[in-house]
Structures are given as C-alpha cells and as structure tokens.
Amino acid sequence: xxxxxxxxxxxxxxxxxxxxxxxxxxxxxxxxxxxxxxxxxxxxxxxxxxxxxxxxxxxxxxxxxxxxxxxxxxxxxxxxxxxxxxxxxxxxxxxxxxxxxxxxxxxxxxxxxxxxxxxxxxxxxxxxxxxxxxxxxxxxxxxxxxxxxxxxxxxxxxxxxxxxxxxxxxxxxxxxxxxxxxxxxxxxxxxxxxxxxxxxxxxxxxxxxxxxxxxxxxxxxx
Ligand code: SAH
Numbered sequence: 579x580x581x582x583x584x585x586x587x588x589x590x591x592x593x594x595x596x597x598x599x600x601x602x603x604x605x606x607x608x609x610x611x612x613x614x615x616x617x618x619x620x621x622x623x624x625x626x627x628x629x630x631x632x633x634x635x636x637x638x639x640x641x642x643x644x645x646x647x648x649x650x651x652x653x654x655x656x657x658x659x660x661x662x663x664x665x666x667x668x669x670x671x672x673x674x675x676x677x678x679x680x681x682x683x684x685x686x687x688x689x690x691x692x693x694x695x696x697x698x699x700x701x702x703x704x705x706x707x708x709x710x711x712x713x714x715x716x717x718x719x720x721x722x723x724x725x726x727x728x729x730x731x732x733x734x735x736x737x738x739x740x741x742x743x744x745x746x747x748x749x750x751x752x753x754x755x756x757x758x759x760x761x762x763x764x765x766x767x768x769x770x771x772x773x774x775x776x777x778x779x780x781x782x783x784x785x786x787x788x789x790x791x792x793x794x795x796x797x798x799x800x
Contacts (some may be wrong), residue, residue, distance in 0.1 A: 583622045583708050584629065590621055593633035597649055600635050605633045607652040610661075614683035615653060620646075622708050623674040642694045643685050644790055646674040647736055650791065651787055658770050658784065659732045661686050666727070668749070670720030670790065671736035675701040678713050681734070687729055688713045691720045693796040719796045723749040730754060737768045737792035747771065 598616045606612060619704035623630035625644055631638050637645040645657075655677070661667065661684035669678055672692035681688045692698040695717060702715040716724060720735065721743045728749035733756040735746075740762035750756055752775045768784040 582771070583619070584626060586619045586621075591617060592773050594620070597633045597635060601650050601653050604635075604650050605612070606650070606657055608657040608660075609654045610684055611653050611680075612735070614656070614680045615649060616674070616731075618679050618683060619708075620649065620676060623676045638761075640674045640697070641700075642696050644673050644694065644697060646676050647789075652677050652680055653776075654768065654784075655734055655757050656680055656684065658768070659684075659734055659755060661732060664733035666729075667734065668724055668727075668730045668733045668746075669734050669736060670723075670746075672701050672715055673697060673736065675705050675710075675713070675715075677734070677736055678715075679710050682710050682713055683743070686732070689716065689724055689730070690714070691716045691724060693719055693793060695797055695799055717796060719794065720792065721745065721794055725749065730788065733757070735792060736789065738762070738789040739792045742769075742771060747773070752777065761789050762791075764788065 592618050621629045624632045635649050636745050638649045640646050665686050667681050667686040667688050669690040672690040675691040678688050678690045698717040705713050716776045723745040729751040731754050735758040739758050739760050751774045752773050754773050758769050760769045765786045768787050770782045772780045
C-alpha cells in the first residue's frame with residue numbers, strides 16, 4: 579500500500595458490482611451497506627502485487643500478522659450496527675482502515691483505535707489520501723475504549739475478543755449498540771449488546787465468524 583491510490587477502473591467497478599451481488603446472495607439486505615461496498619475501492623487497501631485478490635469475498639493479509647476482514651463480514655457487522663447519519667462510532671482494530679471507510683460512507687463520525695504502531699502509522703497517513711480526512715485514528719489499546727471522546731452511539735470490534743471489555747460497555751450511550759465477535763478459540767460468536775435506557779444490557783448472538791485475536795495493551799513503539 580503506497581500513499582497514492584491506484585486508479586479505479588471500469589474493471590474494478592465491475593468486480594465490485596459482482597462482489598456486492600455475492601454478498602447480497604449471502605443474505606445482506608441493507609441497501610446503504612451494499613451501496614457503500616459498491617462505492618469504496620477495496621483494492622486501494624491492497625499492495626499493488628495483490629490487486630487481483632481485492633474483490634474476492636475473502637480476508638487478506640495486510641502485514642504485521644493482521645488481515646483486512648472478509649467483505650461479507652464487514653457488511654454483516656455494518657448491518658448490525660444500523661448506522662444513522664452523524665452517529666459517533668468507535669471501531670476497535672483499524673487495520674487497513676477499510677471498515678472505518680465503510681462506516682464513514684454510512685454517515686458515521688468515525689473514531690478508530692489500532693494497537694500495532696506500523697499499521698496505525700500507515701493507515702493514519704493513507705485515509706486522508708483516499709478521501710477520508712475526517713476519520714479520527716488513535717494508537718492505543720481498544721480494551722480501554724476511548725474515554726476522552728465517549729459516549730458513543732455505536733461501537734464495533736473487528737478482532738476476536740475473549741470477553742466483552744467493561745470499558746466499552748461504560749462508554750456506550752443509552753440506546754447504543756456494541757457489535758463484537760466473542761470467543762478466545764478459533765471461532766467467535768458475533769454478538770450485539772444494546773444498552774437500555776435504564777443502563778442494563780440486552781445481548782443477541784448471530785453465529786460463527788473468524789477474527790485475528792484482540793490483544794491487550796498497545797504494541798511497543800519500536
Ligand atoms: N477493521 C480492519 C480489520 C482489522 S484485523 C480492516 O477493515 O482492515 C484486526 C485489527 O485489530 C488488527 O489490525 C489488530 O492489530 C487490531 N487489534 C488487536 N487487538 C487490539 C486492541 N486491543 N486494540 C486495538 N486494536 C487491536
């Protein structure tokens with residue numbers, strides 16, 4: 579991934595239409611989510627030698643042992659979040675920044691945290707270049723949330739959480755939704771936790787997904 583995006587050709591646009599069709603057939607019905615995936619060039623987030631892989635419905639390595647999530651998973655989590663315009667949304671696990679851009683396309687004010695310094699540096703520089711200067715990136719440990727900017731309308735964790743961090747529940751607005759894949763082993767259960775107005779929580783589960791682990795403490799600078 580360089581600091582200049584490659585061109586977005588008709589061919590890329592055609593491949594995106596096909597990708598959206600596949601995701602739709604797998605059960606994603608939210609039109610705004612499908613439109614965001616059709617609009618955002620996923621190949622921008624790939625090294626030029628791997629551009630061919632950008633429009634397969636698969637996760638892909640992005641360096642530092644991490645992956646860009648599968649488009650279906652991005653769509654599934656985005657659909658569960660049910661973003662309304664101008665909502666304040668916290669993402670844990672910036673990675674490539676692809677999911678953050680999808681949230682921005684859905685009208686969210688996006689705050690995103692990454693614990694790997696190399697990914698944080700690269701993605702922070704890259705997002706303004708591809709047209710997303712308003713996404714706010716933070717280097718830190720997502721287990722702690724982002725107290726200074728709380729509370730949030732919505733939160734999304736894009737790494738496998740062994741448990742639901744208390745800080746995230748505390749920093750959620752009443753009526754807010756946290757979407758988090760929970761599980762320490764190979765497979766996680768996609769879970770939504772909604773904060774009721776009386777401060778209690780309602781949990782729902784949505785089947786099995788696979789994520790890279792959510793690790794505690796931010797990685798060292800060097
Ligand atoms: N949303 C990303 C997918 C990233 S994969 C995308 O669209 O590309 C998960 C990311 O979570 C990795 O980059 C990993 O470094 C990061 N991560 C893991 N544990 C974390 C933590 N405690 N706080 C913040 N980020 C974390």
